[in-house]
Amino acid sequence: MDYRRFVEMREPACDEFKDLLDRAERSPRRLGHAELERLSVLYRQLLHDHSLAAARFPGTGMARRLRRLVLEGTHFLQADTGESLPRLGRFIGHTFPVTLRRLAPDIGIALALFAVAALFGFTLTTMEPALASTFLPLVYLEGLEQGKLWTESIFAIAPGSILSGQIATNNLSVALTAWAGGALAGLGSLWVTLFNGLMLGSVFAATARYGLADRLFEFIAAHGPLELSLIIVSAGAGLHLGRAMISAGDEPRGQRLRKAAIDSLLVVLGCLPWILVLGFVEGYISPRDEIDASAKLVVGLLLEAAFLAWAVLPGRKVGAAP
Amino acid sequence: MRDVKPQEPLDPTGHGSAAEVLGLDNVALDLTLAGLGSRLLAMVLDMIVVLLLCVLVTLGILLIADTVGLPGDWTAVLIIFLLFFFQWAYFSVCELLMDGRTPGKSLVGLRTVTSLGGRPSLAAVMVRNLLRLIDMLLGWPLIALDRRSRRLGDLLASTLVVHHRQDEHGIRLGSVPSSWGSREVAVVESFLRRARRMESEQARTLAERLLDWMRRREPAFLAQRGLDTKDLPADFIVADPVALLGELLQAERA
Numbered sequence: 001m002d003y004r005r006f007v008e009m010r011e012p013a014c015d016e017f018k019d020l021l022d023r024a025e026r027s028p029r030r031l032g033h034a035e036l037e038r039l040s041v042l043y044r045q046l047l048h049d050h051s052l053a054a055a056r057f058p059g060t061g062m063a064r065r066l067r068r069l070v071l072e073g074t075h076f077l078q079a080d081t082g083e084s085l086p087r088l089g090r091f092i093g094h095t096f097p098v099t100l101r102r103l104a105p106d107i108g109i110a111l112a113l114f115a116v117a118a119l120f121g122f123t124l125t126t127m128e129p130a131l132a133s134t135f136l137p138l139v140y141l142e143g144l145e146q147g148k149l150w151t152e153s154i155f156a157i158a159p160g161s162i163l164s165g166q167i168a169t170n171n172l173s174v175a176l177t178a179w180a181g182g183a184l185a186g187l188g189s190l191w192v193t194l195f196n197g198l199m200l201g202s203v204f205a206a207t208a209r210y211g212l213a214d215r216l217f218e219f220i221a222a223h224g225p226l227e228l229s230l231i232i233v234s235a236g237a238g239l240h241l242g243r244a245m246i247s248a249g250d251e252p253r254g255q256r257l258r259k260a261a262i263d264s265l266l267v268v269l270g271c272l273p274w275i276l277v278l279g280f281v282e283g284y285i286s287p288r289d290e291i292d293a294s295a296k297l298v299v300g301l302l303l304e305a306a307f308l309a310w311a312v313l314p315g316r317k318v319g320a321a322p
Numbered sequence: 323m324r325d326v327k328p329q330e331p332l333d334p335t336g337h338g339s340a341a342e343v344l345g346l347d348n349v350a351l352d353l354t355l356a357g358l359g360s361r362l363l364a365m366v367l368d369m370i371v372v373l374l375l376c377v378l379v380t381l382g383i384l385l386i387a388d389t390v391g392l393p394g395d396w397t398a399v400l401i402i403f404l405l406f407f408f409q410w411a412y413f414s415v416c417e418l419l420m421d422g423r424t425p426g427k428s429l430v431g432l433r434t435v436t437s438l439g440g441r442p443s444l445a446a447v448m449v450r451n452l453l454r455l456i457d458m459l460l461g462w463p464l465i466a467l468d469r470r471s472r473r474l475g476d477l478l479a480s481t482l483v484v485h486h487r488q489d490e491h492g493i494r495l496g497s498v499p500s501s502w503g504s505r506e507v508a509v510v511e512s513f514l515r516r517a518r519r520m521e522s523e524q525a526r527t528l529a530e531r532l533l534d535w536m537r538r539r540e541p542a543f544l545a546q547r548g549l550d551t552k553d554l555p556a557d558f559i560v561a562d563p564v565a566l567l568g569e570l571l572q573a574e575r576a
Contacts, residue, residue, distance in 0.1 A: 003504040007494075044346060051349045057504035061494035061511045067352050071439065071486070074345055075422075078440030085444045165399035169406040176410065176452060183456050183474050241478070254437075254480055261449045261478040269448075 007062050010049050014069060017042040021073055043073045085266070096270035098315040099263050100233070106243060107236030110193050114232055117197025125205035132206040135199045144210045151219050151287065160283040168279025171227065172272055175234040179241070179268040183261075186242020193235040200228075222296040223282040225304040230271045230278070237264035274307060343439055343482075351439050354485040356432045358466045361483060368426030372412050379404055413451040418444060423486075433486035442481050450475035496572030499536070499543035514573050517564045529563035536570075544570070 020039045024031050031039070050066035057063050086095045100107070125132050132141060140150035158166075174192070181188015207216045244260030251259075285291060285299060343351045356364075380401055387397040416424035422434040422441060434450070436442050442450075453475035457464075461473030470482060493514040498507055510532065517525045536544065547570050560566055567573075 003502075003507055004498065004500075047346055047349045050352075054352060057508070059508035059512060060504045061492040061507070063504075063508075064492045065494070070345075071351065071353065074351060074439040075435060075441050078345075078436065078438045080436045080438075080440050080443040080446055085448075159395040161395045162398050162402070165402040169402055172406065173410075177455060180453050180456050183453050183478060184460070188456065254477075257478050258446075258449075258480050262445045265445065265449055265452065 003057050003060060003062070006053070006057065010046075010062070010066075013042055013045060013049075014065060017046055017069055017073065021069070021076060025076055040077065043070075043077055046070055046073065091266075091270070092310075092314075094315045095266060097311055097313070099266050100270070100311050101315075103236060103240045103264065103267055106240040107233055110189070110232045110236035110239055113190070113193045114197040114228075114235075117194045118201035121198035121201025122205045123201075125202040126208070129206065129209055132202055135202040136206060141206065144206060144212060147210065147212070149207070149212055149215055149219065151216075160287070162283075163287075164279045164283030167282045168276050171230075171275045171279065175230060175268055175271055175275060178231060178234040179238045179264060181235075182238025182241035182264065183245070184242070185245050186239050189235045189238025189242060192238070193232070196231060218293040218296065219286055220300075221293060222285045222299040223278045223303075225300045226274060226307055227278050227282075229304060229307060230274055233271055234268050237267045240264045274303075277303070343437070345439065353435070353439055353482065355471045356430075356483045356485055357471055358462065360430050360432060360485070361465060361471070362462070364424070364426040364430040364432050366426070367429050368413070368424050371425045372408055375412070376405055376408055379408075410452070413454060414448050417442075417447045417451065427483075431485055431487045432483050434481050434483055437480045437482055439482075439484075442479065446479040446481055450479040450481050453478060493568075493573050493575060496574055497547070498571055499540040501540070510567070510571060511573075514564070514568055525564050529567050532567055533563055533570075 017039070020031070020035060020042065024036070024039060028036075046066060047070055050063070050070040053060070053063035053066050085091070121135070125135075137150075143150050178189050178192040181190075181192055204213060204216065207213045241260050241264045244256050248256040281299065281303070285296060343353050345351045383397060383400055383404070386392075387394075387400075392400075413424055417434055420428060423432070427433065434442055434447070436446065453473075454461075457473045457475050461475070464473045464477075465471050468477075472482065476482065493511050495507055495511060498510075513528060513532065517529070520528075549570065
């Protein structure tokens with residue numbers, strides 16, 4: 001077939017496809033069933049025409065036009081809809097809890113590593129107090145020597161609102177980094193887990209040495225339990241991602257990686273709103289001396305219980321066989 | 323009438339430029355992958371945009387807070403959260419709203435697509451953009467080494483970054499001599515497409531050579547278009563040979 005006849009024959013199809021595609025891109029719902037069928041038939045035809053033109057008439061206007069139309073059509077028709085994020089109601093009632101439970105082994109690993117690291121940090125700093133300076137800034141340690149927690153001095157200066165904002169954005173970044181670190185074959189998440197565990201253990205050992213552990217407990221009672229849970233869950237999600245990178249299992253690696261990335265991201269996204277709430281608690285409730293320690297503990301346990309209930313309860317089949 | 327022999331693809335190894343993306347029915351799609359250079363450029367441009375946005379938004383909030391009388395600490399909180407939002411969400415939000423592009427990508431002419439050339443889902447866009455933090459270090463060598471120029475975020479979200487020029491308007495010839503094959507058409511079309519951006523002296527010379535070639539080879543065609551070759555000056559000195567060439571061949575913007 002010569003070029004001119006090719007153009008004459010295929011030009012109308014191009015125009016029709018362009019028109020349908022423009023309208024579909026503007027609002028797909030406006031197109032009727034017959035028009036959508038026509039769009040997909042034309043797409044298939046033009047795909048083959050574009051291949052023919054690229055081989056037989058390279059560089060011509062028609063080949064360029066077909067290429068442009070086909071790429072545009074592919075972009076629209078091959079849109080990635082399979083693993084899109086669920087709607088909010090479904091996310092809360094089903095997706096988050098179910099996905100989180102599927103990631104439970106990885107979160108368990110993160111929890112165990114965190115506990116071991118915390119214990120190690122505590123023992124190490126108790127036996128060798130000088131090590132505390134590895135994990136804590138010297139200013140804080142000097143404060144401890146004078147019988148003051150570093151938290152007291154920070155919260156005396158800045159207003160609660162700014163502290164809340166800074167704490168919340170900082171913790172959001174930590175959670176997202178703990179997850180993203182999983183992309184380094186899990187090493188980043190591992191680091192976040194171990195470092196935070198070591199630091200926590202070491203801080204408790206250092207404060208206990210100066211007899212301030214009860215004051216530290218009082219300070220973290222309201223936000224501590226849930227904050228630790230959220231960091232461990234985010235790091236666990238990162239470990240899930242890292243594990244998928246190391247061993248893909250039976251699925252093709254690309255598919256497995258993508259699924260692990262999206263699953264673990266969903267879990268981290270579910271944690272983010274809680275971090276905002278915790279920012280508020282840490283800025284307004286934790287530093288207040290006038291609020292009783294037991295009241296703070298109740299707030300902390302309630303928050304933790306609410307999160308755990310959300311993670312454990314919804315999305316189970318009612319009346320499923322045991 | 324002649325047909326042109328099938329030509330070799332521009333890059334048969336597929337190294338660096340063409341992605342071996344097979345579409346429906348295993349037809350190869352001609353997606354042009356974006357390499358290290360253009361992606362780095364887009365990234366730098368985006369960084370500048372983020373920086374400008376941060377400065378402008380901060381100034382805007384300060385200005386509004388001043389007129390509305392918002393207390394200072396809440397103004398600070400608002401700024402803290404907006405800066406956080408720009409840091410983590412700028413790329414995702416842009417790629418979702420601008421159909422796979424960010425301001426930087428769109429200036430360089432790049433677009434994010436799925437590994438099949440389609441529009442990526444919200445989940446894929448978030449995965450690839452929340453992993454930017456890691457890719458700041460690791461991503462650049464990966465883009466340089468990977469056969470399909472993917473960084474870690476692209477690998478995990480199975481996306482590609484391709485060249486995509488929206489303004490790729492070609493010239494199409496409405497009427498050509500019957501002896502012309504697609505090669506001749508392609509030559510004249512690409513000349514007319516580029517003529518506007520060439521130095522006018524160069525464009526003139528090339529147009530004159532093409533016209534002269536047509537006068538010697540296709541007198542019948544010229545006569546049919548109402549141009550007697552004998553009327554034309556010997557060395558084809560007309561006012562605007564580029565325009566004459568386009569007029570003769572009924573060139574139109576496609």
